[in-house]
Amino acid sequence: MFERAKAILIKEFKQIFRDPRMKTIIFISPLFQIILFGYAANRDITYIPTAIFDRDNTLESRELLRRFTYSKYFVPERYIYSDKEQDKVLNRGQVNVVIRIDRGFGRNLNAGKNANIQLAFDGTDSNTTMVVMGYANTIVSNYQYELLKNEAEAAGWQGTIPYVDLRDRAWFNENLISTDYYLPGVIATIITMMSLLLSAMAIVKEKEIGTMEQLTVSPLKPIELIIGKLLPFAVIALIQITLITLLGVLWFHIPLRGNLFLLLFSTCLYLFTTLGIGLFISTISATQQEAMMSVFLFYMPAVLLSGFAYPIANMPTLIRWSTFVNPLRYFMETIRNIFLKGVGIEVLWTQLVPLLIIGILVITFSTLKFRRSLG
Numbered sequence: 001m002f003e004r005a006k007a008i009l010i011k012e013f014k015q016i017f018r019d020p021r022m023k024t025i026i027f028i029s030p031l032f033q034i035i036l037f038g039y040a041a042n043r044d045i046t047y048i049p050t051a052i053f054d055r056d057n058t059l060e061s062r063e064l065l066r067r068f069t070y071s072k073y074f075v076p077e078r079y080i081y082s083d084k085e086q087d088k089v090l091n092r093g094q095v096n097v098v099i100r101i102d103r104g105f106g107r108n109l110n111a112g113k114n115a116n117i118q119l120a121f122d123g124t125d126s127n128t129t130m131v132v133m134g135y136a137n138t139i140v141s142n143y144q145y146e147l148l149k150n151e152a153e154a155a156g157w158q159g160t161i162p163y164v165d166l167r168d169r170a171w172f173n174e175n176l177i178s179t180d181y182y183l184p185g186v187i188a189t190i191i192t193m194m195s196l197l198l199s200a201m202a203i204v205k206e207k208e209i210g211t212m213e214q215l216t217v218s219p220l221k222p223i224e225l226i227i228g229k230l231l232p233f234a235v236i237a238l239i240q241i242t243l244i245t246l247l248g249v250l251w252f253h254i255p256l257r258g259n260l261f262l263l264l265f266s267t268c269l270y271l272f273t274t275l276g277i278g279l280f281i282s283t284i285s286a287t288q289q290e291a292m293m294s295v296f297l298f299y300m301p302a303v304l305l306s307g308f309a310y311p312i313a314n315m316p317t318l319i320r321w322s323t324f325v326n327p328l329r330y331f332m333e334t335i336r337n338i339f340l341k342g343v344g345i346e347v348l349w350t351q352l353v354p355l356l357i358i359g360i361l362v363i364t365f366s367t368l369k370f371r372r373s374l375g
Helices: 001-020 020-040 058-069 083-091 104-110 126-154 180-210 212-217 221-253 260-284 289-303 316-323 326-340 347-374
Strands: 048-054 072-080 098-101 120-121
Touching: 001 020, 001 221, 020 221, 048 058, 048 083, 058 072, 058 098, 058 104, 058 126, 083 098, 083 221, 083 316, 104 126, 120 126, 180 221, 180 289, 180 326, 221 260, 221 347, 260 289, 260 326, 260 347, 316 326, 326 347
Parallel strands: 048 072, 048 098
Antiparallel strands: 098 120
């Protein structure tokens, strides 16, 4: 049994490395993707194109605007002077926010009355808008505290003005760099896509070129054929995750606080599922185009329900429960914990055990389906 499976294994490796395009897809494509996503998958908001609409033009309004423009977030792109211009710059997407101060702002402050300031946002991206509103509220709160302090001192107040000073501390991702959070997830999605595609194409390609019949009448047993077909892609996936992990650590300086061998071990468990699904797709597909479409039918929901971009806790109850059968959810959490937290198997077993169970069920079902298709 081992010798026959070994022969198929050697044949698969030769077939893979004989094709220059396949070598590019396997080794160059993942590296290109991690570099591309490493720069693109960044939700740190440090540049907010801003328009200034100051109808008051007093010392007080200019001081408040100075606090906005001297921050590292709000970058004044233009100054506007009418409501029509305000609508124009927002409708055309020329700025993300308009800071508007109407007449009477400085007069009301000096008279001890409430003064208004308006921030008109482009709310297309609600998450970005909420972050920008947080920055603006912080700036206005600090300005308001300074006004209160100055008024108290001018009135001869000798005591201190109480102020709540929030000191925050982030664990694991100390500088709150979004790339450090997203890139481990990108690694998981790349491994998912590559292992699914390669394994799904393996059997279908034999069908298209007409060699599947030769394999079925050969002395090979179905399990030997499966091992010989899937094992090369498992080896390739382990090589890929090693290469892109090294690139992420050395190029983007992602912290790898956990054990690299634990990362490879969890990848092996995850490959039971992806290779099994790829095998199942190959048995129900007649052409490579059909297999590719079937891969994307699984891949997109798996990524959306994995917690890669959207927190699972915020999903509706029914959708949240459906994520428990998504293997990428467990692998995503495992790989992020290994990179950022550096935890060991004593913590990750709650993710690895479901991953193993799902993998065994999927590979068993796919193997039985493949054997029936041969019969």
